[in-house]
Amino acid sequence: MSVPYAKLPAWVDYGLIPLINLAVAFLVAGLVVLAVGESPLRAASLLIEGAFGYGEGIGFTLYYATNFIFTGLAVAVAFHCGLFNIGGEGQAYVAGLGVALPCLWFDAYLPWYVIFPIAILGSAMVGAAWALIPGWLQARRGSHVVITTIMFNFIASSLMVYVLVDVLKPAGSMAPQTRTFAENGQLPRLDWLMSWFGLDIGGAPFNLSFLLALVAAFLVWVLIWRTKLGYEIRTMGFSPKAARYAGVSESRIIIITMMLSGALAGMMALNPIMGDQHSMQLDFVGGAGFVGIAVALMGRSHPVGIVPAGILFGMLYQGGAEISFEMPQISRDMITIIQGLVILFAGALENMFRPAITAFFATMTTARAGKTLPAGE
Template sequence: MSTASVPLPNWINYGLIPILNLIVAFLISGFVVWLIGESPLDALSLLIEGALGNGEFIGFTLFYATSFIFTGLSVAVAIHAGLFNIGSEGQAYMGGLGCALVALSLDNYVPWYVTMPVAVVGAALFGAVAAFIPAWLQAKRGSHIVITTIMFNYIIASLMNYLLVHVLIVPGKMAPETRTFLEGGQLPKLTWLMEIFGTKLGAAPLNVSFIIALVMCYVVWLLIWRTKLGFEMRTLGVSPTAASYAGIPYVRIVMIAMMLSGALAGMMALNPVMGASARLQVGFVGGAGFVGIAVSLMGRNHPLGIILAAFLFGILYQGGDWISFEMPNITREMILVIQGLVILFAGALEYMFRPAMVRLYQQFKRG
């Protein structure tokens, strides 16, 4: 029997194996740091200090984690339906256009708490629209969802560049960006949250979208595990043949799952566009859509696991910046290598230790 089909307890599948992957990734990263003449222990200490050393650093870590939660949920929803959405990057870009148009239209007339729900809908709607054509091509024409979503990342990026350079740019300015939103179009910072824990947020751009991300984790959990639609999606993801035999409509489920995935990716834009910069800029997604793939895989496509994995990657991003500042020999490119190793072991090699775990578990049960 293949080890892939041998059931293991959840504490091994969702706890021990991801931890082992993470430990190996950090050990190899430590070896790389040692090769360039720096102390791995000092680098690890700086990583933790830079990510969690004070309220401002924690704020930056949670800011990055917020974006990764949205894109991780986006990837997870599609995976549960047997679809691998590589287009969260482009869908988040389109979501930025949606929430920016709402903010530009309403910021002069209503307070932020009125603009926010409309912007959430706008970002989700534009993200869903970005996922519609790849979903339709998969459902109706059999085009591979991985290929179409990758290609749409480039199409959407080109479209956004055109709009920011020729349509939405502030007249007389060289920077391809919209005007700065007024207060009614900005998401407030979570200063009060840090104050509850007796610390200060400082310059960190942690904002209300963090709470929205946590709410969406709960919504996704309800959808996938507590609704008929979620059951149909999971059935299709596990066995398309069984889903067809049960009368589950393939086209409808693919379309709904992909558009929900795109909507979640689009909502990621709330964090940098309305929360951090208060304007729509070129390249604001910053690779968060691709990081979401690793976050979803490391979190085993479960909202709770995605929160933990997103927090880990937030630590890597914020702590990595601090390492490159304090240890000049460790450049930003070296930090990307460390992040890449975590992605490698959490993604492509996520089941590397599973055969050994199966053998050990079977021996333990027999003993």
């Protein structure tokens, strides 16, 4: 007789299952490292040491994590509405214009703390506008958002090549990028914050956008679980028929959700453009839009889970660089394989162990209930 499934405790659903998936991913990654003749234990030690063993490593880890928190939140908001927005890469890429243009226009006249809010608004608006079109096509024409967002990633890439090469590149420059922003167009680093913990981040570009990412995570929690709009979004994602029966406009919610998702993805551009490169360059997104999908899945589409999941992937990026430097046998391609394994088990195979764990807890619950029944019943 099959064991009935039961609702899992929150600590199992949001904590234990992701940890099991992560442990299996690292176990398989260890076998890959062993296959090339290196020690998995040494590789794991270098991974952790490179990401968290010294101030500069921590700074780089949190810098990468900032990108992944923004894109993870973007994917999560769409998930709650039953939408699979895989266009965060393109939305963040085009939103770079909303960051770069205010810096180029105002860095000689306005201080950074005035330009920063303008850039936040600009990146969010451009990202939302780029996501609006796939959202409208799904809501009004039935075009699947997965297909349209994939296509818009390629359109964004081509568009940005044209803009950087033929429009924004300074005369006489060979590099496909804008000019370097003046100091007013650069975000302050958070070295003062790390110094409270006795850490020196060295040359790491850990900057103010990390705090903005944490604020965005809190606001997403408020939106999804504490507002009427968030309730409508979750209802639409759980049961579109129920939402329509309750009078919720399906097209309105889809369009609004996609715009919110695009705005969050767009704000990711603040971190590399204002916080690190101090110019807009080709491919500054660097795949963060796709990593955000795995971050949202691992974080169970909840901000409390997305923040540590983003830091985990930041650790993989920074610690992976340390491994490839210290262990020449493990190339950058091998590091990509390890990152891919984490994405595989956290994303595509996220439910691999769920049936067995659910059955186990259902059996335990039934056994405890049987023990508490009075004798003779």
